[in-house]
Amino acid sequence: MSCRPITIFAMTDGLHVAVSAARSGFMSDERSETPEAMEFVGNAGQGEGAEPSAVQVGSDGVDQGTGALSSGSEPQQTQGSHAEDTEKAEAAPASSEQEKEDIGNDVDYTQAIPSFSAGDMVKGTVVHIDRDGVLVDVGTKSEGIVPPREMGSPEIDGKPVEVGDKIDVYVIGTDEQDGNLILSKKRADFEKAWQRVIDAKETGRILTAMVTDRVKGGLVVDLGIRGFIPASHVGSGKVRNLDRYVGQSLPLKVIEVDKDRRKVVLSHRIAVEEERERQRQATLQSLAEGQVRTGIVRRITDYGAFIDLGGVDGLLHISEMSWTRVDHPSKVVKQGERIHVMVLKVDPEANRISLGLRQILPDPWNEVPKKYHVGDIVKGTISRIVPFGAFVQLEEGIEGIIPNSELSYRRVNKPESVVKVGEEVEVKVIDISPEERRMTLSKRQAEPIPEPERPKEREHGRQSRRDPDRITIGDVLDEDDRAALTSRSRRGTKAKAEAEAEAAADAEERELMYEQDEE
Structure with missing residues (x-):
C-alpha cells in the first residue's frame, strides 16, 4: 500500500489533527507493511507566537530531536526520508494557513445566534417593506416578518416606518413552513403603553393624551391603550360641557391601573393643579419688585383685574391701569388678553402680588410744562x-x-347746572403743578366780563340830587321804618361776610378735590 504522511498540528488552545494528503490506492491486506508515517506540528506549551514544530511519527515512537517522549529507540529512516522531511518543512507555512481555515470551519456558530420564544420583546431593524408585511432583522439566522395586520400604527414618533428604522416587536411564534419568526409591532406597542402607564403611576409622572370620545360619566383618551377620565376630574371638576374637550391633548395624572382588568383611570384636574403649584413656586421664587412680566387676564372685577403670571395671580388695581381716570377695568383690559405689567409689590406671606400697567406706559405729564403755561x-x-x-x-x-x-361769574351750587359731561368748553390755565399732576382751570376767566346791573335805589338817589324839590323815601318814613332799614343794612353786611367765608370754603374744597382725585 502506498501512503503519504499525516500531519498533526498542536495549537495553544489544544490539538487539532488534519490529514494533509489522502491515501492513494487501496490499503493492502498485508499486515507486515510499514505503518503510515505521521508528522506532529505544534507549539503547545511554548507560549503565544511560538513557531510550530514538526514531529515525525513512525511505527515505533516519536522523533527524539523534537524533545518529545518516545516509547522506543530512534527509528531507522528509510531511503529518501531526509528529502521528504525537507519538503515537509518547506510546506509548513502553507499548512498553518490551512489549519486556521479548518479551525474556523469547525467553530459552532449556532451558539452565538440568539433564539427567541413566543412572548419575547425584541428590538430589530427594518430591512424590507412590501404589501406582505415588514421584514425585521432581529439577529437570528433569518429575518422575522411583521404581517400587515400586526403593524398597528405605521409610524414611529409621528414619522412613517422606513427601511433602516429600529422598532420594538413582540414574538408571536415561528412559521412552521420556513421557520421564520412571526412578529407583531402592534402587540409590542400595546405592551410598551401598559408599561409606560404603570411607570407613570409608580413615579407620579404626568402623561399627555388625546381625548377621543365623550362617554357617559367622563372622557375617553388614547394612551396607546384606552384610558378613562371621570367628569369630576375634568378641568375644575365642575365642567358641564365635556364635548369641547374632544380632540384636545390634556395633561393627565394616573390615579388607578389594573392591567388584568384592562382599566386605567386618569385625572386632568389633579395634573393641572400639580402643574400650577409647580409653576407657582417657581414664579414666586423669581418675582421681584420692578420686574416687567407677561401675564394673562384671568378675571375682571369692579376694582381691578387678576393677572396670571404663571401659576400665581396678581392684582392689577383700577388706579394702576392708566394715567387717566378709568370708569371700569373692562374698558382697559379684556379677559384672556395677554399683557405686560410691572411688579409693584410682592408679599409671599399674605400671598399678594400688586401689579401696575400705567408704570410701563409713557407719562403724559412729563410734557405738560412744555405744552401748557399759566394764562393759556x-x-x-x-x-x-x-x-x-x-x-x-x-x-x-x-x-x-x-x-x-x-x-361762572354768578354763584354756582351745582356744577351740572353750568356744564354737562361731554360738552366742549374753552378754559384758561390759572395754575399748573406737574409734580402733583394737577392743573387748575377757569371757565369764567375765559369768557368776557358781563356788565354789572345798576341797583334801582341808587338810580333813584341820583335823580333826587338833580331835582331838589323831589321828596325821598326817607322823608316819608317814620322812625320805625328807618329802624327797619338800618336792620336790613346790617343784614347786608352780614351777608357780605358770609360770602367771603364761602369763598374761603371754595378754596378748601379745591384742595380737598385734588386730594380725593389723587386717592
Missing part, C-alpha cells in the same frame, strides 16, 4: 362732574379741574 386759553371736554367742580380732559392722560367758583 385751551379747549377741552368735560369728562366728569363732582360736587366741587368739573374735570376737563385736555388730551389723553391730561385732565384739569374747574372749581365751582371758576365755572
Whole structure:
C-alpha cells in the first residue's frame, strides 16, 4: 500500500489533527507493511507566537530531536526520508494557513445566534417593506416578518416606518413552513403603553393624551391603550360641557391601573393643579419688585383685574391701569388678553402680588410744562362732574379741574347746572403743578366780563340830587321804618361776610378735590 504522511498540528488552545494528503490506492491486506508515517506540528506549551514544530511519527515512537517522549529507540529512516522531511518543512507555512481555515470551519456558530420564544420583546431593524408585511432583522439566522395586520400604527414618533428604522416587536411564534419568526409591532406597542402607564403611576409622572370620545360619566383618551377620565376630574371638576374637550391633548395624572382588568383611570384636574403649584413656586421664587412680566387676564372685577403670571395671580388695581381716570377695568383690559405689567409689590406671606400697567406706559405729564403755561386759553371736554367742580380732559392722560367758583361769574351750587359731561368748553390755565399732576382751570376767566346791573335805589338817589324839590323815601318814613332799614343794612353786611367765608370754603374744597382725585 502506498501512503503519504499525516500531519498533526498542536495549537495553544489544544490539538487539532488534519490529514494533509489522502491515501492513494487501496490499503493492502498485508499486515507486515510499514505503518503510515505521521508528522506532529505544534507549539503547545511554548507560549503565544511560538513557531510550530514538526514531529515525525513512525511505527515505533516519536522523533527524539523534537524533545518529545518516545516509547522506543530512534527509528531507522528509510531511503529518501531526509528529502521528504525537507519538503515537509518547506510546506509548513502553507499548512498553518490551512489549519486556521479548518479551525474556523469547525467553530459552532449556532451558539452565538440568539433564539427567541413566543412572548419575547425584541428590538430589530427594518430591512424590507412590501404589501406582505415588514421584514425585521432581529439577529437570528433569518429575518422575522411583521404581517400587515400586526403593524398597528405605521409610524414611529409621528414619522412613517422606513427601511433602516429600529422598532420594538413582540414574538408571536415561528412559521412552521420556513421557520421564520412571526412578529407583531402592534402587540409590542400595546405592551410598551401598559408599561409606560404603570411607570407613570409608580413615579407620579404626568402623561399627555388625546381625548377621543365623550362617554357617559367622563372622557375617553388614547394612551396607546384606552384610558378613562371621570367628569369630576375634568378641568375644575365642575365642567358641564365635556364635548369641547374632544380632540384636545390634556395633561393627565394616573390615579388607578389594573392591567388584568384592562382599566386605567386618569385625572386632568389633579395634573393641572400639580402643574400650577409647580409653576407657582417657581414664579414666586423669581418675582421681584420692578420686574416687567407677561401675564394673562384671568378675571375682571369692579376694582381691578387678576393677572396670571404663571401659576400665581396678581392684582392689577383700577388706579394702576392708566394715567387717566378709568370708569371700569373692562374698558382697559379684556379677559384672556395677554399683557405686560410691572411688579409693584410682592408679599409671599399674605400671598399678594400688586401689579401696575400705567408704570410701563409713557407719562403724559412729563410734557405738560412744555405744552401748557399759566394764562393759556385751551379747549377741552368735560369728562366728569363732582360736587366741587368739573374735570376737563385736555388730551389723553391730561385732565384739569374747574372749581365751582371758576365755572361762572354768578354763584354756582351745582356744577351740572353750568356744564354737562361731554360738552366742549374753552378754559384758561390759572395754575399748573406737574409734580402733583394737577392743573387748575377757569371757565369764567375765559369768557368776557358781563356788565354789572345798576341797583334801582341808587338810580333813584341820583335823580333826587338833580331835582331838589323831589321828596325821598326817607322823608316819608317814620322812625320805625328807618329802624327797619338800618336792620336790613346790617343784614347786608352780614351777608357780605358770609360770602367771603364761602369763598374761603371754595378754596378748601379745591384742595380737598385734588386730594380725593389723587386717592
